[in-house]
Amino acid sequence: MENLLRMDRIPHIWCPTCGLGTVLTAWVSALEKAGIDPKMTAVVSGIGCTGRAAGYLKVDSLHTTHGRPVAFATGVKLGNPNINVSVISGDGDLIAIGGNHFIHAARKNMDITVICVNNFIYAMTGGQVAPTTPITGYATTSPYGNFEHPFNIPHLAESCGAVYVARWTVLHVRRLVNAITEALLKPGFSVVEVISPCANYYARINRLGTGLDLMKFYHDNSVIKNGEDTRNVAIDFQKPIIVGKFIDRERPTFLDSYNKRLKEVMGDKFKRYEG
Numbered sequence: 136m137e138n139l140l141r142m143d144r145i146p147h148i149w150c151p152t153c154g155l156g157t158v159l160t161a162w163v164s165a166l167e168k169a170g171i172d173p174k175m176t177a178v179v180s181g182i183g184c185t186g187r188a189a190g191y192l193k194v195d196s197l198h199t200t201h202g203r204p205v206a207f208a209t210g211v212k213l214g215n216p217n218i219n220v221s222v223i224s225g226d227g228d229l230i231a232i233g234g235n236h237f238i239h240a241a242r243k244n245m246d247i248t249v250i251c252v253n254n255f256i257y258a259m260t261g262g263q264v265a266p267t268t269p270i271t272g273y274a275t276t277s278p279y280g281n282f283e284h285p286f287n288i289p290h291l292a293e294s295c296g297a298v299y300v301a302r303w304t305v306l307h308v309r310r311l312v313n314a315i316t317e318a319l320l321k322p323g324f325s326v327v328e329v330i331s332p333c334a335n336y337y338a339r340i341n342r343l344g345t346g347l348d349l350m351k352f353y354h355d356n357s358v359i360k361n362g363e364d365t366r367n368v369a370i371d372f373q374k375p376i377i378v379g380k381f382i383d384r385e386r387p388t389f390l391d392s393y394n395k396r397l398k399e400v401m402g403d404k405f406k407r408y409e410g
């Protein structure tokens with residue numbers, strides 16, 4: 136494991152009982168399990184607590200601007216299609232400011248893996264409401280409880296065209312590692328949503344106890360439903376969380392479609408794009 140971490144950056148900045156260390160460990164374990172060469176791997180993060188992930192991983196990594204990791208990842212993939220590209224970022228980064236990049240990369244079936252860490256809040260900037268904050272959940276900017284309808288991330292990803300969609304909590308470590316492994320090996324846009332405790336803001340503002348209490352909540356309230364229709368997996372405040380592998384399907388990737396179309400138009404003059 137240590138060979139894939141930048142040990143000179145440790146100790147990390149994450150709070151005690153934050154779920155982000157588990158996400159990082161799961162991604163490293165998945166890369167090893169998938170047998171992917173770390174030298175042919177890139178990780179891209181945006182800004183936020185989750186966004187720090189890229190800085191701790193000893194592969195080619197980019198810590199990019201807020202909301203733009205999917206756009207940067209697209210550039211990396213198209214620059215060298217042989218590189219396995221992961222995005223590890225927060226729900227605010229990917230689904231709020233970065234929402235447009237997320238939906239279009241899914242539509243185009245860009246061959247990247249997105250690990251979206253959902254802690255239901257903007258953590259790094261002090262606990263503001265996110266497009267994933269459940270209705271009635273409190274945030275510093277929703278002092279009366281959130282009243283905006285949140286995104287259901289698996290359903291959003293599926294609707295836009297993602298070929299692999301799963302959700303696990305950081306409590307489900309083995310299943311999370313398996314899901315990330317499958318996602319890394321899946322050609323096309325794959326999304327793993329990871330429900331992760333933010334004790335410092337989400338739990339404190341909502342009086343939910345410690346990070347350990349949130350883990351206990353996941354233990355007692357996660358319902359595994361592989362293959363569940365993503366329309367049914369929306370998350371309500373402190374209600375059971377449906378987890379599982381929801382989508383695993385085939386669609387041509389962006390580059391498959393590009394190569395096919397240009398070959399149709401240009402015939403033998405066309406040379407397959409290799410980066």
Ligand SMILES: Cc1ncc(C[n+]2csc(CCOP(=O)(O)OP(=O)(O)O)c2C)c(N)n1
Pocket residue numbers: 182183184185186201224225226227228229252254256257258259260265
């Ligand atoms: C263009 C821009 N707008 C706003 C910010 C401030 N900002 C930094 S991180 C962040 C939200 C982070 O939330 P999330 O992506 O959910 O990550 P978390 O910290 O919860 O892991 C915001 C709004 C910024 N850095 N850049």
Ligand code: SF4
Pocket residue numbers: 148149150152153154155184185254258259332333334335336
């Ligand atoms: S503020 Fe929340 S998400 Fe950020 S490191 Fe602390 S516990 Fe983790």
